[in-house]
Amino acid sequence: MSAMTIDRPAGGAAPARTAVKPVRFHRVLLSETTKFRTIRSTWICLTLGLVLLGLFGSIGAFTYDGGGAGVTDGPPGIAGRPLDAVSLALMGLSFASLVVGVFGVLSTAGEYSTGTIRSTLAAVPKRLPVLWAKAILAGGAVLVIAAAGAFTAFLIGTVGLDGEAIAVSLGDEGVLRSLLGAALYLALVAVFGVALGALLRSPAGGIAALVSILLILPGLAMLLPDSWYDTLNPYFPSNAGGAAYALTETADRLSPGEGIAVFAGWVALTLAAAAFRLKRTDV
Amino acid sequence: MIEARELTKRYGDKTVVDGLSFTVKPGEVTGFLGPNGAGKSTTMRMVLGLDAPTAGSVTVNGRSYAGHGAPLHEIGALLEAKSVHPGRSAEAHLTALAQTHGIARGRVDEVIELAGLQSVAGKRVGAFSLGMGQRLGIAAALLGDPETVMLDEPVNGLDPEGVLWIRNLLAKLAAEGRAVLLSSHLMSETAQIADHLVIIGRGRLLADTTVEAFVRETGTGAVRVASDEAGRLRALLAGPDVTVSGSNDTELLVSGLGAREIGRVALEHGVPLHELTPLGASLEEAFMDLTTDELEYRSAPADGRSAR
Numbered sequence: 001m002s003a004m005t006i007d008r009p010a011g012g013a014a015p016a017r018t019a020v021k022p023v024r025f026h027r028v029l030l031s032e033t034t035k036f037r038t039i040r041s042t043w044i045c046l047t048l049g050l051v052l053l054g055l056f057g058s059i060g061a062f063t064y065d066g067g068g069a070g071v072t073d074g075p076p077g078i079a080g081r082p083l084d085a086v087s088l089a090l091m092g093l094s095f096a097s098l099v100v101g102v103f104g105v106l107s108t109a110g111e112y113s114t115g116t117i118r119s120t121l122a123a124v125p126k127r128l129p130v131l132w133a134k135a136i137l138a139g140g141a142v143l144v145i146a147a148a149g150a151f152t153a154f155l156i157g158t159v160g161l162d163g164e165a166i167a168v169s170l171g172d173e174g175v176l177r178s179l180l181g182a183a184l185y186l187a188l189v190a191v192f193g194v195a196l197g198a199l200l201r202s203p204a205g206g207i208a209a210l211v212s213i214l215l216i217l218p219g220l221a222m223l224l225p226d227s228w229y230d231t232l233n234p235y236f237p238s239n240a241g242g243a244a245y246a247l248t249e250t251a252d253r254l255s256p257g258e259g260i261a262v263f264a265g266w267v268a269l270t271l272a273a274a275a276f277r278l279k280r281t282d283v
Numbered sequence: 284m285i286e287a288r289e290l291t292k293r294y295g296d297k298t299v300v301d302g303l304s305f306t307v308k309p310g311e312v313t314g315f316l317g318p319n320g321a322g323k324s325t326t327m328r329m330v331l332g333l334d335a336p337t338a339g340s341v342t343v344n345g346r347s348y349a350g351h352g353a354p355l356h357e358i359g360a361l362l363e364a365k366s367v368h369p370g371r372s373a374e375a376h377l378t379a380l381a382q383t384h385g386i387a388r389g390r391v392d393e394v395i396e397l398a399g400l401q402s403v404a405g406k407r408v409g410a411f412s413l414g415m416g417q418r419l420g421i422a423a424a425l426l427g428d429p430e431t432v433m434l435d436e437p438v439n440g441l442d443p444e445g446v447l448w449i450r451n452l453l454a455k456l457a458a459e460g461r462a463v464l465l466s467s468h469l470m471s472e473t474a475q476i477a478d479h480l481v482i483i484g485r486g487r488l489l490a491d492t493t494v495e496a497f498v499r500e501t502g503t504g505a506v507r508v509a510s511d512e513a514g515r516l517r518a519l520l521a522g523p524d525v526t527v528s529g530s531n532d533t534e535l536l537v538s539g540l541g542a543r544e545i546g547r548v549a550l551e552h553g554v555p556l557h558e559l560t561p562l563g564a565s566l567e568e569a570f571m572d573l574t575t576d577e578l579e580y581r582s583a584p585a586d587g588r589s590a591r
Binding site for chain 2: 032
């Protein structure tokens, strides 16, 4: 069925018809890959994300002073915790998360701001395959560059931390899990961006929502009564995600597995809302 | 083939398309006419399933647009608003569209050539002129070798050469047996391309007729003919619905017959012509008469008298 050629006797003196195959998910995925590849912002965002992760993390390790302050001001989930080699390596994660999130937002919201969405949905009138393809591609691409960036930063950092008390190796408990957790978190942030962009249909709106939810919401939550704060705080998207890449588990945080599951839940919820809007409303 | 049945679209309490029924048949060019804001673009978006009708239905080749496995093979459309990312090249845009339908790479080059975009295919679309953007939109519409072609104001921004190109292209597509729908707000221009007319105002159908019948019924669309054998031609053209008046020995004013028929009659009888001019202005007036009451954005009378 997938290789079927739609052809019908054409009226009049029609020349040989162009071979056309039915729209299938793998074709939509290929088409979306082409769209990702052929736009500058993809390369800018991915390169920037890679550089921010790799560079900041490496620098963090080399400028580390064993006698200095013992806490980080890194990304949520690490901030205010005792310094360790992994949190140093993930120094650039906050910035990187914004960059990959913006990348996700632009991949969907950009279609609305430029009008491309009309071409896209005319080619794929079932609509949802487009959203799934974008989520898979953005998540997949970011997973690869984030893993590369995090491991590079950690490995370069190992050289810088040589001889320091906090030095750990890749084989030590939790290290591999933290670095992979960071890559998975960033991949999910990209998918979160895809969903927000599709839901809000505006680059500015999508980026504002992304920043608010990931970076500002945890701070605003401080205004809640203490008992509420303690209960809710671990479940905020970026705090839950943070548990996945923190080297050590603590009582006020979810476990790494729970953390990434909760964050994935937020992303899935947003993606479902985006799918609903895409399917149900005019473009 | 496009069939709209009681198609209706409301935004809040504003009815943009109101119980519209019409058919776009294969093998002919249907002109979709109406003043700005008449609901042409909304209707076209509903054909493609981009907007959902509030009531009624529209089908493409017998099925709803989304019901087709390979929609780009059924209908190719150029929409009025830009629908290409300005940062992407024309070639990349067409390639991405082609890939959704497994259309071979060669076809992308084919439509690029057809639209005359070879020299700019690799350039970012953001740098395109309005005319080049229109050509790219038409290339995209033809990519899937569609049975039906639907173009929203295709001559917008085209230079005279481009307008001629569109005219010939549409005639060729119709001759190949395809259904062609072409929207415009200019009657005289459309009458030169179209066989059939669907005229709407404020979302309602005002006329569904052929160009010939419209010309006949409105008593306009006279054709000026100049020939050294005007006297002989006058006799040849005579018929029950035809009136021929002449101001001198070489010039005739014919109403009731189109330029096409007059040309054919002249050729059959070997009458040399040195002018054959449809008087489009009066056609435009008849169109204005029909739609004036339905104008969405009417200009205020300049001097307190009639707006026209």
